[in-house]
Amino acid sequence: xxxxxxxxxAPAGVAGGYTDRILWIDLSNRKLKIQELPPDFxxxxxxxxxxxxxxxxxxxxxxTRYDSPENILVMAGGPLCNEPGFPGTGKFIVGTISPLTxxxxxxxxxxxxxxxxxxxxxDALAVTGRSDEDLVVVVDxxxxxxxxxxxxxxxxxxxxxxxxxGESLLKEVNDDEFSDSVAAVxxxxxxxxxxxxxxxxxxxxxxxxxxxxxxxxxxxxxxxMRAKGLRGIVVRSGLPRGNGxxxxxxxxxxxxxSQLKKVLSTSDSQQLHLSAWGTTVLSEYMDRFHLFPIxxxxxxxxxESPKVFAEVFLNRYFSKNTPDGCYYGCNLACAxxxxxxxxxxxxxxxxxxxxxxxxxxxxxxxxxxGIFDPQAVIEYxxxxxxxxxxxxxxxxxxxxxxxxxxxxxxxxxxVGYPLPFGDIEAANRLLHEMASGHGFGRIAxxxxxxxxxxxxxxxxxxxxxxxEETLIELSKFGMEVKGLEFSMYISKxxxxxxxxxxxxxxxxxxxxxxxxxxxxxxxxxxxxxxKANALRWFPLIRTWFxxxxxxxxxxxxxxxxxxANTPEPAKNVPSLNYYVQYLNATTGSNxxxxxxxxxxxxxxxxxxxxxxxxxxxTRASDQIPLRAMGPAFFNEYEVRADYYxxxxxxxxxxxxxxxxxxxxxxxxxxxxxxxxxxxxxxxxAEKGFTADGVPKRETVExxxxxxxxxxKLLAEFPxxxxxxxxxxxxxxxxxxxES
Amino acid sequence: MVVSIDFFGPQRSLTQTNNIAMPINEETRVxxxxxxxxxxxxxxxxxxxxxxxxxxEEMASLDRLLQADDTVSFLxxxxxx
Numbered sequence: 001x002x003x004x005x006x007x008x009x010a011p012a013g014v015a016g017g018y019t020d021r022i023l024w025i026d027l028s029n030r031k032l033k034i035q036e037l038p039p040d041f042x043x044x045x046x047x048x049x050x051x052x053x054x055x056x057x058x059x060x061x062x063x064t065r066y067d068s069p070e071n072i073l074v075m076a077g078g079p080l081c082n083e084p085g086f087p088g089t090g091k092f093i094v095g096t097i098s099p100l101t102x103x104x105x106x107x108x109x110x111x112x113x114x115x116x117x118x119x120x121x122x123d124a125l126a127v128t129g130r131s132d133e134d135l136v137v138v139v140d141x142x143x144x145x146x147x148x149x150x151x152x153x154x155x156x157x158x159x160x161x162x163x164x165x166g167e168s169l170l171k172e173v174n175d176d177e178f179s180d181s182v183a184a185v186x187x188x189x190x191x192x193x194x195x196x197x198x199x200x201x202x203x204x205x206x207x208x209x210x211x212x213x214x215x216x217x218x219x220x221x222x223x224x225m226r227a228k229g230l231r232g233i234v235v236r237s238g239l240p241r242g243n244g245x246x247x248x249x250x251x252x253x254x255x256x257x258s259q260l261k262k263v264l265s266t267s268d269s270q271q272l273h274l275s276a277w278g279t280t281v282l283s284e285y286m287d288r289f290h291l292f293p294i295x296x297x298x299x300x301x302x303x304e305s306p307k308v309f310a311e312v313f314l315n316r317y318f319s320k321n322t323p324d325g326c327y328y329g330c331n332l333a334c335a336x337x338x339x340x341x342x343x344x345x346x347x348x349x350x351x352x353x354x355x356x357x358x359x360x361x362x363x364x365x366x367x368x369x370g371i372f373d374p375q376a377v378i379e380y381x382x383x384x385x386x387x388x389x390x391x392x393x394x395x396x397x398x399x400x401x402x403x404x405x406x407x408x409x410x411x412x413x414x415v416g417y418p419l420p421f422g423d424i425e426a427a428n429r430l431l432h433e434m435a436s437g438h439g440f441g442r443i444a445x446x447x448x449x450x451x452x453x454x455x456x457x458x459x460x461x462x463x464x465x466x467x468e469e470t471l472i473e474l475s476k477f478g479m480e481v482k483g484l485e486f487s488m489y490i491s492k493x494x495x496x497x498x499x500x501x502x503x504x505x506x507x508x509x510x511x512x513x514x515x516x517x518x519x520x521x522x523x524x525x526x527x528x529x530x531k532a533n534a535l536r537w538f539p540l541i542r543t544w545f546x547x548x549x550x551x552x553x554x555x556x557x558x559x560x561x562x563x564a565n566t567p568e569p570a571k572n573v574p575s576l577n578y579y580v581q582y583l584n585a586t587t588g589s590n591x592x593x594x595x596x597x598x599x600x601x602x603x604x605x606x607x608x609x610x611x612x613x614x615x616x617x618t619r620a621s622d623q624i625p626l627r628a629m630g631p632a633f634f635n636e637y638e639v640r641a642d643y644y645x646x647x648x649x650x651x652x653x654x655x656x657x658x659x660x661x662x663x664x665x666x667x668x669x670x671x672x673x674x675x676x677x678x679x680x681x682x683x684x685a686e687k688g689f690t691a692d693g694v695p696k697r698e699t700v701e702x703x704x705x706x707x708x709x710x711x712k713l714l715a716e717f718p719x720x721x722x723x724x725x726x727x728x729x730x731x732x733x734x735x736x737x738e739s
Numbered sequence: 740m741v742v743s744i745d746f747f748g749p750q751r752s753l754t755q756t757n758n759i760a761m762p763i764n765e766e767t768r769v770x771x772x773x774x775x776x777x778x779x780x781x782x783x784x785x786x787x788x789x790x791x792x793x794x795x796e797e798m799a800s801l802d803r804l805l806q807a808d809d810t811v812s813f814l815x816x817x818x819x820x
Binding site for chain 1: 747748749751752784785786788789790791793796797798812814815816817818819820
């Protein structure tokens with residue numbers, strides 16, 4: 001590879017989980033720099049998402065867009081990343097200004113990249129600038145060099161792909177052999193042509209003897225990478241992984257890890273069976289409780305769903321009895337995969353490939369298009385990974401256009417072909433067009449928020465309506481908030497999850513607050529106060545996982561047997577205590593659970609400030625589509641009329657419900673809209689925000705975030721005297737008990 | 740009188756059936772259904788501390804009385820990825 005810039009360095013050793021160094025890569029000027037972090041940096045920003053937030057807050061402005069040279073693409077693990085003695089420690093965060101939301105996006109991703117980066121001497125890397133020529137960066141901890149090179153050219157098909165390019169790259173930098181001492185991140189052709197490009201994290205799986213991939217899927221991080229002219233980053237370290245964090249108390253780490261591993265090994269097999277079935281096991285449970293997205297979230301259950309339940313993938317595709325952790329030491333090992341799958345559709349038809357996935361979200365993205373063919377699911381999974389497209393945003397966006405087509409807002413002439421729900425050929429065609437930037441794919445690849453505008457303008461021109469009128473209709477079922485497409489859960493029957501999606505700072509992704517089952521099925525959040533508490537607590541603990549380099553699943557998806565004896569079993573505090581023990585043993589801190597929640601809240605508030613600066617931080621930006629609150633159209637009401645009528649009757653305080661179903665539907669919508677606004681009020685009060693969703697000065701000051709930029713920003717949002725602290729929890733039983 | 744006990748994914752894989760019928764009387768409770776399943780399928784892991792019991796898709800306690808044609812499920816706790 002043609003070396004354009006090289007820096008030699010002495011890799012910093014890891015101590016207590018940190019190297020205290022960030023590698024800066026300036027692609028415009030092809031310059032490399034190492035930043036030594038001051039001692040208090042890690043105390044305030046922890047790592048991972050926290051580091052990304054601080055760099056973005058300081059280094060970008062409200063004018064920064066995803067393709068601005070000053071935008072920073074941050075990749076950071078955290079102090080607890082890279083410890084095979086503890087489950088789920090291969091995670092890192094990609095953080096940047098998103099092409100979909102124009103504000104901060106963070107997407108977590110597994111694999112070996114961040115552990116190797118840490119062993120190579122860096123807690124994080126930060127990429128700035130733009131290059132007209134495609135580049136690759138190689139961080140070689142063994143050689144003590146960082147190189148910026150011209151991106152190698154293989155062949156046209158390989159160069160288009162994220163997976164295939166990455167495989168070739170990993171071989172090239174390692175004398176034509178794969179090794180688990182080398183890992184890479186890459187972005188593909190789809191990331192060049194759409195706003196929801198992903199970053200693949202590629203690592204060598206010695207058991208499967210092939211390169212495997214995990215994805216930073218949400219918010220277009222791969223699009224940012226390609227906009228910078230960056231094809232891939234390779235990192236190498238041959239240092240041993242055991243005690244890779246050089247823990248202060250190695251025995252404490254061992255004890256904490258062994259206790260959590262024991263919970264996973266004894267309890268997962270009595271609960272979700274993630275280690276054997278992967279996350280596809282969720283599909284059936286979601287379908288049972290009307291949460292499985294079908295035909296653009298219109299319905300939550302269908303007789304066709306069993307065609308894509310987990311057993312189908314388990315029996316037909318997944319390799320069985322293969323430990324599938326995405327990093328060493330994880331005995332939850334949920335990263336299922338399939339070998340030797342022959343593709344049947346698309347430009348690679350006839351090719352035999354290994355496939356990582358599908359995960360539940362990808363299955364849901366395909367059912368959202370009304371498609372229930374498992375081969376279509378698994379091929380969609382592979383093509384999205386190879387093209388470098390987010391399977392969630394791509395699927396939800398296609399689903400939106402399918403519904404727009406079926407409701408007459410979009411024509412076959414607009415698309416170039418009919419686009420009804422369930423049409424595999426049409427869905428595939430649009431996917432390939434999005435990846436290549438051809439045909440209607442150029443429009444669809446912009447995502448729903450921009451797609452709505454396009455459809456509204458064209459429909460209005462054809463029909464003599466105003467664009468605004470059409471946009472109101474499209475916004476009822478265009479499933480996006482802040483510009484990000486919804487992840488794959490129907491929130492119509494859980495007010496708490498409506499908030500989980502609406503208040504999520506990055507947009508409606510479930511990893512900030514997934515409260516559906518706790519609220520809708522467990523009935524553990526009956527009041528507005530309960531919901532507000534959960535909508536504060538869960539985002540904080542989940543943010544902490546993203547700041548430390550940890551996977552959340554071993555905590556949240558395997559309940560500790562002792563959790564049943566705690567006041568709030570859903571918080572699974574007995575397992576969380578192992579995490580606190582692991583933190584203290586690694587870093588030498590002496591923290592309790594509340595301390596880490598407080599640390600996390602600083603990051604949460606910093607992200608809120610960035611949102612505010614980027615125009616996505618007020619109440620208006622937390623509003624969700626009507627379909628996320630309830631049945632946007634009558635057909636959705638009809639299929640769950642018994643449930644909706646019962647819900648409505650409970651809120652009428654003895655008054656009779658209207659006679660006609662159409663009137664009941666209308667009244668239901670009014671009540672749902674009211675409930676969501678009440679939820680906004682109580683949640684903002686709980687979080688220390690004004691009624692407009694803006695952090696109060698004292699909230700920002702409490703976390704030491706009132707720097708000059710924050711001062712100026714908050715001055716733009718003066719508090720109205722009667723709103724900041726006047727919001728109290730509704731007291732009347734009929735209001736307080738939401739469900 | 741009977742109730743249906745439904746099996747999902749991994750449970751169905753082990754029991755090889757979507758559901759079984761269980762005879763009940765006026766005093767049969769959810770806990771009796773749990774014992775019934777354990778007896779029918781001793782190899783099926785069902786620790787009451789780790790399962791969410793639903794009757795007709797609503798969460799239920801172990802001492803809830805069952806009625807004819809109820810549908811009982813023993814689900815894992817699901818808290819999201």
